[in-house]
Amino acid sequence: MNRIKTDILVIGAGSGGLSVAAGAVQMGARVVLLEGHKMGGDCLNFGCVPSKALLSEAKRAHAMGGGVDYSAAKDHVHKVIETIAPVDSQERFEGLGVHVIREYGRFISPTEVQAGDTVITARRIVIATGSGPFVPPIPGIETVRYFTNENIFDLRERPDHLLIIGGGPIGMEMAQAHIRLGSKVTVIEGMKALGKDDPEAAGIVLEQMRAEGIEIVEDVVAQEIAESGGQITVKTSNGNFTGSHLLMAVGRKVNIDKLDLDKGNVSYDRAVKVGADLRSVTNKRVYAIGDAAGGLQFTHVAGYHAGVIIRSMLFGLPSKAKTDHIPWVTYTDPELAQVGATEAEARKQYGNHAITVTRFDYHENDRAIATGQTTGFIKVMVVKGKPVGATIVGAHAGEMIGMWAMAIANGLKMSAIANTVLPYPTLSEINKRAAGAYFSPKLFDNPTVKKVVGFVQNYLP
Incomplete structure (x- = not known):
């Protein structure tokens, strides 16, 4: 039996695990990375990347009125995976200095994990095992x-x-x-x-x-x-x-069955039980990120979690994960994007009296008209002048939601969006027009504003 000691042991080479491994090793920590299946995890091999590649081919077929061969579309999917794969490869991470072991890991004590014929003792252990498809026990x-x-x-x-x-x-x-x-x-x-x-x-x-x-x-x-x-x-x-x-x-089922978490004194139910700092509630040496932490199941959440725990593990600084600034997108046509609270959630959380919902339709945007993409709208939920949620449905909604994700993450006011000058004609003007729609009643339907304007026009030279 081989024995290794390391600073950080990462179980799982998906988005979150790879981000932790790359960040930690480049900042001077000793890192061991375990992966029993495919480097890149679900996102690269079975999820985000292949699905978007297939959707792209399907959209092309739709635009052409058919004519794209199904097997050729699948060839495109695998070519895309092969193109991206080197970024997540074992060779790349070994080149960075990560010790990669291609075996599944399981706890044998609160500080030790066995992978094949190797036992790794680690100061910090990160569970980044992701999730797989849940298949309910339907008869037959x-x-x-x-x-x-x-x-x-x-x-x-x-x-x-x-x-x-x-x-x-x-x-x-x-x-x-x-x-x-x-x-x-x-x-x-x-x-x-x-x-x-x-x-x-x-x-x-x-x-x-x-x-x-x-x-x-x-x-x-x-x-x-x-x-x-x-x-x-x-x-x-x-x-x-x-x-x-x-x-x-x-739905999805978190991949924790093979970990022998009980032997690691790691509490769990459907996922690892963690606090806001993403540490196990029962073993402070252990962190869980991404799907393994039991929250929102998105690749970019795993990447975000990686940044949260690196701050804690490497620098000893307090760091907690939040969810109110996390965006997500469904890549249908039209796309559907969300960040923060939906309208229903915002009304429930803040009350109808405290929330303003402002919106703007795609069919009023000149770029959308020019490209024939006029289906859709944006609505933004605003409390005390700050956006707390945004919903966009329409062309390129996934790209458009980024402005609102930045605003919510940084506590920006609606005025920050309204004051931004955007090139014309672009779909992103929809965001600015939604912010403008928030201020319009305050400017155009305000008696005080009209009095001030009247005074200036009548009495100032």
């Missing part, structure tokens, strides 16, 4: 062939009729990608499709998807799954749905 599921985000991108033959159980972001993105690549698509959702987003904004996305031919069935629970004659049938509380392929997209 074990008897049929189904796909998840971990293997759908390896499918080479276009599904004739893709059934998708789950109407969240993954399910809806894959639904639109496949309808545009020539498949028939049915989405079965037990509650509301895109139910975690602002319902008005989600409604615009769903309207577009239905217009493209996607069948979206809501408030319907899958009760049984069966396969016969090469066809899969999902029996539900509201009838049966039959297709050629099945994609399970009902």
Whole structure:
């Protein structure tokens, strides 16, 4: 048995783990990194990167009126992964000075983790194991062939009729990608499709998807799954749905089962139990970041968490994670982006009397008119002159939300957005016009303002 001592042990080479390893080793810490599967984790290999690559090909097919071969689209997906992979590779991190071990890790004591035939003793241990697809125990599921985000991108033959159980972001993105690549698509959702987003904004996305031919069935629970004659049938509380392929997209399960957390004195339920500082509540030597910390499940959250714990681990400074400035995007067409509180959340948190909701529509923006992308809107939730949330649905919403993420993260006022001069014509002017809409009533409907203007015009030379 080999034994290693290190300053920091990182379990998991996904977005968060790689960020910690790279940052820590370049600032002088000894770092060991464990990865039992693929370097780059879910995001590079099964999630963000391949899904956006497939959506890009599907959008091209939609613009051309068809004509993009399904297997060629998958070739593009894997080419994109191969292009990005060197940035996350074992060779790159070993070049930085990280000791990379390609084995799964499991605790054998509160300070020791075993990976293969190596035992690592570490001053600080970071759990960055991410999550995988959750497949609920629907009767019959074990008897049929189904796909998840971990293997759908390896499918080479276009599904004739893709059934998708789950109407969240993954399910809806894959639904639109496949309808545009020539498949028939049915989405079965037990509650509301895109139910975690602002319902008005989600409604615009769903309207577009239905217009493209996607069948979206809501408030319907899958009760049984069966396969016969090469066809899969999902029996539900509201009838049966039959297709050629099945994609399970009902949620995510945190990857902690192999860690033997009990032996590490690390408390957990569905994820590692941590405080605001992302430290284990029962073993202060242990941190959990990203999906393993049990909060928002986004790649950029894992990267943010990495910065939070590096401040604590390397410099001994207090550092806590927040969530009110975290943006997220669903990459459908139109895109749906959110940062901070939705309108419903803001009204519940601050009360109707304290909140102002300001909005602006895409169809009033000159660039949107010029490019034919007039579907969508922005609305911003404002409390005491500061944005506390923003919702954008429309073209390039994921790019547009960045201005509001910066404003909320830095406590900026609406005046900071309104005072910003933006090039004309750009979609980003929608942000500025939304800020202007907040101030318009204060300027144009204010009797005091009119009196002051009248005084100046009548009495000043």
